[in-house]
Amino acid sequence: MSFYTSLSGLKGAQTELATVSNNIANVGSYGFKKSRTEFGDIISPSRTSPGNGTRLKAIEQQFTQGGYETTSRDLDVAIAGNGFFVTRDAIAGGNTMFTRNGKLTIDGGYLVDSSGGFVQGLPVDPDGNVTATGLAAATNISIPQRSGVPRATTSIDLQVTLPANADLPASRAMYSASNPYAFDRLDPNSYNHSTQTVVYDSAGNSFPATVYYTRTAETPTSTWQARLFVGAEEATPSPVTMTFDAGGNRTAPTSAVAFGAVYPSGAAGPLTMSLSLGTTNQASGPFTLRVAEQNGASAGTLSDVSIDENGLVSATFSNGETQAIAKLAMANFQNPAGLKQRGDASWSITGDSGQPTVGEAGQDGIGRVQSGALERANVDITEELVALISAQRNFQANAKAIETGTTMTQAIINMRS
Structure with a gap:
């Protein structure tokens, strides 16, 4: 024996x-x-x-708990405390898996783990609040590539302060008395100042909108002309004449200026806009742009995806919009040691492990998410x-x-x- x-x-x-x-x-x-x-x-x-x-x-x-390795990737995440990320195996017909490996990437418009499994998320409202919990509510996290609907510009708001001591282009040596105000947008000597913003057509294509300011009289009334160009095309009627009293207050025009349709090269259609001068005035000091706004927009393209400590996945787009996509579905078990190893730091449910409690990071005993880090063995x-x-x-x-x-x-x- x-x-x-x-x-x-x-x-x-x-x-x-x-x-x-x-x-x-x-x-x-x-x-x-x-x-x-x-x-x-x-x-x-x-x-x-x-x-x-x-x-x-x-x-x-x-x-x-394993140690942390800090990385420079927003999609590298680690769990500080108990819990697992929830994934669904793309190869084995959607089997639910659980992992602590937070090396995530975007593949085919979906957030996936290092094994190619779809990372699961809980639905959220526009403010990032979870609207449903539980494993049945978890779905593949789809990352939109575009956001918003293109909107053509119909209104521009440009408010500037014009210098009271500006000279007249007619006083410059190259301009003759017979043609004192020969404007040429390509010749900076033919105007005093310019300012530029971006406008959009109905397809979301962007075009530079430039307003050129030319002083035409100092006395008895200070007079300026403004010309609007979209791309290389001038909007009409042009020019717009602005007058100012002795205190620098604008006396004309007193309302927004409506322009006819302008059709810049490459536009999906003509743009019809109005120009609001707002509180544009004349004062001592340099030319100053105070407001430059317009109401058009392009459809934004995806520029960044981030995950915060609560597991909220947010997408940022080129048009400045930020969209709450989902919250990472996090799972916890009464007996994690009963989970079955599936390789690549993934586990599946067994009778010994019990059913998972699925919720948000930082709640119900589940740890928080640390972005820009990975948990080592x-x-x-x-x-x-x-x-x-x-x-x-x-x-x-x-x-x-x-x-x-x-x-x-x-x-x-x-x-x-």
Whole structure:
């Protein structure tokens, strides 16, 4: 019996060596959780029996917190505390998986994990508040590539302060008395100042809208002309004449100026706009642009995706819009050690683990999300090397016991011969 007793010890030591080796091999795997072998003695047949060896009770996973590795990616996320990210396996027909590996990417318009599984999210309202919880409410997180509907510009609001000491282009040497105000937008000597904004056509195409300001009289009334160009096309009627009193207050025009249709090259259709001068005035000091606004918009394209500590996934678009997409579905278990390993730091539900509690990060015992970081394996190399040496000693001791038992048996055989 001593042979079989020691043989069980050899097998146990071999299993422990394999477990420790697996831990060491995965020290660089993100989200990996180390395992520990647990043994129990084989029941003795009687009170006088020394026992029949050892047996493997379980290889139990240790779901302790791993260290963090800071990265520069917004889509690298780690869990600070308990919980798992929820994914659905794209290959195996949508099997639900759970992982601590937060190395996420966007593939085909969906948020996926490092194995290609679809990351699951809970639906949210425009303010980012979750509207439904539970595993049944979780869906693949789809990242929109565009946002908003194109809107043609119909109104421009440009408010400036014009300098009271501005000269007249007619006083410049190259302009003659017979043609004192020959305006040419390509010649900066033919106007005093200009300002520019962007307008949009019905398809969301953008065009530069430039207003050129030319002073035409100083006395008895200060007079300026404004010309609006969209691209290279001038909007009519042009020019718009502005007058100012001695205090610099504008006396004309007193309302927004409506322009006829202007059709810049490349536009999907003509643009019909009005120009509001607002509080445009004249004062001592330099030319100053105070307001430059318009009511058109283009459809924004995706420029950035971020995840905050509460797991809220937000998309930012080129038109300045920010959209709340979903909240990461987070799961917790009463017995995480009962989960079945599926590889790539992923697990699936078993009867021992129980059903998951699915909710938001930071609630119901679930940890918060740390963006820009990944959780490293919770493997301590020093501890594993000590365990490796211990398993090796156990193996050697059991091998020695078998050798000793064989020697004793051989001695008994020799005594009978």
